[in-house]
Amino acid sequence: MESQRKKNGDITNNYYNQVAERMRAIMRKKGISQADILKKCAENNCSISQATLSKILQGSRTISLINAVQICKVLNEDIADVLAMDETTIIDKNDVSKDIPSQLIYRADNPVFRAYLGIYHCYFYSTISSEDMILHGILELKSSMSGNRCIAEMNLEIGKLDSNGEPIKKYYEGEAVISTSMNAVYCTLVSKKMSEMCFFLFRYNQINFGELLCRLAVAITVSAGDNRLPTAHRMLLSREELGDILDNYLAGHLLLNDSEILIKAENLEKLKEDPMLPPWFKDNIDSFVSDKSVVNYVRAQELIVRASLAPKEEKNKFICLLRKYSSAPKYTKIAKKADGFVFQLIEDFQKECSQQKE
Numbered sequence: 001m002e003s004q005r006k007k008n009g010d011i012t013n014n015y016y017n018q019v020a021e022r023m024r025a026i027m028r029k030k031g032i033s034q035a036d037i038l039k040k041c042a043e044n045n046c047s048i049s050q051a052t053l054s055k056i057l058q059g060s061r062t063i064s065l066i067n068a069v070q071i072c073k074v075l076n077e078d079i080a081d082v083l084a085m086d087e088t089t090i091i092d093k094n095d096v097s098k099d100i101p102s103q104l105i106y107r108a109d110n111p112v113f114r115a116y117l118g119i120y121h122c123y124f125y126s127t128i129s130s131e132d133m134i135l136h137g138i139l140e141l142k143s144s145m146s147g148n149r150c151i152a153e154m155n156l157e158i159g160k161l162d163s164n165g166e167p168i169k170k171y172y173e174g175e176a177v178i179s180t181s182m183n184a185v186y187c188t189l190v191s192k193k194m195s196e197m198c199f200f201l202f203r204y205n206q207i208n209f210g211e212l213l214c215r216l217a218v219a220i221t222v223s224a225g226d227n228r229l230p231t232a233h234r235m236l237l238s239r240e241e242l243g244d245i246l247d248n249y250l251a252g253h254l255l256l257n258d259s260e261i262l263i264k265a266e267n268l269e270k271l272k273e274d275p276m277l278p279p280w281f282k283d284n285i286d287s288f289v290s291d292k293s294v295v296n297y298v299r300a301q302e303l304i305v306r307a308s309l310a311p312k313e314e315k316n317k318f319i320c321l322l323r324k325y326s327s328a329p330k331y332t333k334i335a336k337k338a339d340g341f342v343f344q345l346i347e348d349f350q351k352e353c354s355q356q357k358e
Contacts, residue, residue, distance in 0.1 A: 015085065017059035022082050024057055026075050040074040078144040103181035109147030112178050115207035116185065117141050117150070123246060124235040125254055125330040126159065127223040133159050134251060139237065141176050141187075150176040152187050158224070170194065178204055196222065200235065214238040216253060223333055233331035248276050252323025255330060259302040263289070267325040268298050274321060278314035288318075297327065 027033070034053055041048045048067055056063045056071070072079040105112050122137040137156035144151050154172040162168050172189035179186065187200040202217035215237045223231040234254045236242075242250065263271070271277065272285060281288070288305055289298040300322050305315055 012061060013059070016061050016063070019063070019083060020057050020059040023071060023075065026077055026082075030075070032075065037071060037074050041070045044070060044073065046070045072146070076146055076148060078146045078148055080145065103179055105178040105180065106149050106175075107147060108141075108143035108150035110178075112180060112204075112206070113141075113143075113150055113176075115211045116176075116178070116204075117143065118211060118239070120237040120239060121241045122154065122156070122235055122237055123242065123250075123254065124219060124233055127221070127231050127233065127331055127333075128225040130225075131159070134246065134254065135159055139187075152176045152189055154189055172196075172198065180204070198222075202237065211239070223331075227335075229336075230334040231331050249317060249320035249324070252320050252326060255323060255326060255328035256332065257323050257326055257328040261300045261302065261322045261326045262328070263298050263300060263322065263326050265291075265296050265298060267327070271321055271325040274325075276317065277321060278310070278317050280310040280314045281318045284308075284310075 027037075034050070034057070037053060038048060038050060046066065048070065052067065053071075056067065068083060069079055072082050075082070107113075108117065118141060120139045120141075122139050123134050126133050126135055135157060137154050139152065139154045142151050142153075143149075152172075152174045156170045156172070157167045158170060160168045170191055171193070172191045174187065174189040176185060176187045178184070183204050185200075185202050185204045189198050189200070190196070198219060198221035200217045200219050202215040217235045217237055218232060219235045220230075220232050223229045234256065236246075236250060236254060268289065272282070277285075288308070289300045291298045302319055302322075305319055305322070308315065310318070
């Protein structure tokens with residue numbers, strides 16, 4: 001019992017020393033003195049004595065919540081970061097140093113984030129090869145308490161039920177960063193339970209009024225199922241939950257298509273019978289596909305469709321259906337065979353170069 005109390009006491013002392021060290025490190029980095037903290041706290045009508053502040057910065061176990069809040073407010077840091085139980089090092093996201101270009105925006109209270117904060121519905125194809133389903137998740141981008149970073153949280157339904165018949169969900173947390181020079185939003189998410197990280201990247205552009213409605217993103221993750229392989233796929237972000245429009249038209253945009261769409265001959269017949277096929281194209285579909293030089297496949301060019309005289313709305317729907325029935329893959333994986341093949345080629349090339357030098 002005595003040894004357990006001693007162990008608990010050591011853990012507690014280490015924690016308060018850790019918090020104190022974080023505070024001192026932030027003060028050193030930002031050039032904030034104890035006098036600055038005392039002055040700012042007094043201006044905020046919450047005075048802290050010099051003796052109390054000194055004890056706190058020395059790892060005192062008597063730090064009160066109100067004092068912790070006030071000190072973090074002066075330091076312009078999120079209290080959750082400063083008082084965290086882990087040993088994560090706090091990076092001052094507000095410090096634009098020569099190592100962090102000013103175009104890389106971490107702070108969620110920066111105007112560039114205004115139209116991007118909020119809740120999104122996420123849709124992407126399962127990365128299990130045997131499954132042909134679109135998974136759904138909820139992603140939220142929100143400001144931290146101090147505004148010094150953009151917190152990202154995602155709950156993902158994996159398409160399976162637990163023993164109680166409830167949907168199984170995976171939880172991820174992390175942050176989002178905007179690069180105004182690259183016109184990109186980078187989102188890093190971590191599932192501590194799964195020891196998993198994933199990355200989202202989508203296009204950024206300045207929105208002066210309103211908020212971002214939707215975006216197509218690239219997701220980098222590890223594939224689900226028995227074979228854990230590095231995988232890249234598309235993901236659709238939408239403010240509104242999507243119903244039939246997802247299955248009818250948008251699913252094809254989650255496939256890895258380009259402007260030249262390749263369709264199997266049997267899928268072309270399914271396309272012709274699709275009730276969602278716009279009338280204008282139903283009567284002219286053969287004018288937009290070609291079977292030249294491709295056995296058992298036909299090609300369709302988006303540019304030719306867009307240049308047609310069909311109504312704009314019907315053009316867009318037709319392109320969606322072409323993509324839906326295309327033979328494009330749902331994702332690309334880096335398999336062990338691919339790694340081994342590339343390794344063998346490079347090894348053989350190096351041997352050949354060595355022999356030529358000799």
